[in-house]
Amino acid sequence: MKIHPTAIIEDGASVHPSVSIGPYSIVEAGAVIGEGCRIESCVRIYANTRMGANNRVCHGVTLGSEPQDLTFTPDKARPLTIGDHNHFKEGVNISCGVKSEEGTRIGSHNYWMAFSHAGHDCIVGDHNIFANTATLAGHVEVAHHCFVSGQVAVHQFCRIGAYAMIAGVTGVPQDVPPFALADGHRARMLGLNVVGLRRNGFSQAQRSRIKAVYRLLFKSGLPRDEALSSAQRDYPGPETDEILAFVRTSQRGLISFG
Template structure:
């Protein structure tokens, strides 16, 4: 185990023998650090954090800190659970949970750029990118392969669908459906995330199907229920099913189209 002499590892913290901890970092009692993790300088990992394997945590990051909620009671804190192969850059802050027993959950292979933040009880999937100062309020859900640009702010309880991209300096007050490209002072759909879909291996036929569904749902003039039924008939496929299921289960409503 490679522990810098200035690091503080409290009794009761579990740090895997292959992990490293840099200068002036603090790992509280109750925290769990998995195989091959690299904790760099001046990092603080709070007690309810459980971290998987091969994560990198850069200078000044804080993981599992108290929820930024005026009603927060430390006695009711629930864990921050982190998967494998995540990269947390400088100053990243992720809160523990407080409203749910499962707490805040971060998947695997996510890249968090400097000063990005996830609030309490967020649920984040895999292979997402959060650019500098991207911010998730409490209870936000981010699926997989999403890209949130710099200074994006997601309202609490919103959902971001798979392969969605949100442009920089955008406020998101409602759900962003899968595969969409959102932009604006208040987010609106301005297209589909063509670059992300190409990088994700989506074929031209799949991308055309997604475009067809969004044209039908948002521009046909049909009522939403009618449009969803027609989309299922006219553009059958897993991408269509994913879009329909996302819209039908939305609690905050879907952002509008530009």
């Protein structure tokens, strides 16, 4: 274990012997840091944080901090659970949970750029990118392979579907469906995240099927249930199943199209 002499590791913290910890960082009692993690300078890892292997935590990051919730008291704190191979750039802040027993959950292979933030009880999957100052309010769910651009603000309880991209300086007040490209002062769906789909190996046939499903849902004029049934019948496939499951379980409604 390589720990700078100015770092503070409280009694009761569990730190794997392979971990390195830089100057002036603090790991509180109760925190767990897994194999191969690299903790840089002036980082604070709070007591309820559980971190997997090979994460990099850059200067000034705070993980598992008190949520920005006026009703919070320390006895309500719930875990922040982090997977493997995440990269947290300078000034990132992730809150611990407060409302659910599982707390805040971050998957693996996510890239958090400088000063991005996830609030309490967020659920984030794998292989997502959050650009500078991207902000997730409490209870936001982000699937996998999403790109959330700089200065995006996602309202609490919203969901971001898999392979979606949200353009910079966008406010997201409702759910963003899978594979979509969203933009606007209040986010609108402009089309598909074509670049992201190509990068992740989606074929032309798959992209065409996704486009056809969204055209049917948003442009056909059919009642929602009828449009969903038609999409299931006319464009069968795993992408269709994912879109329809997302739409059917939406609590806040979907962003508008166009």
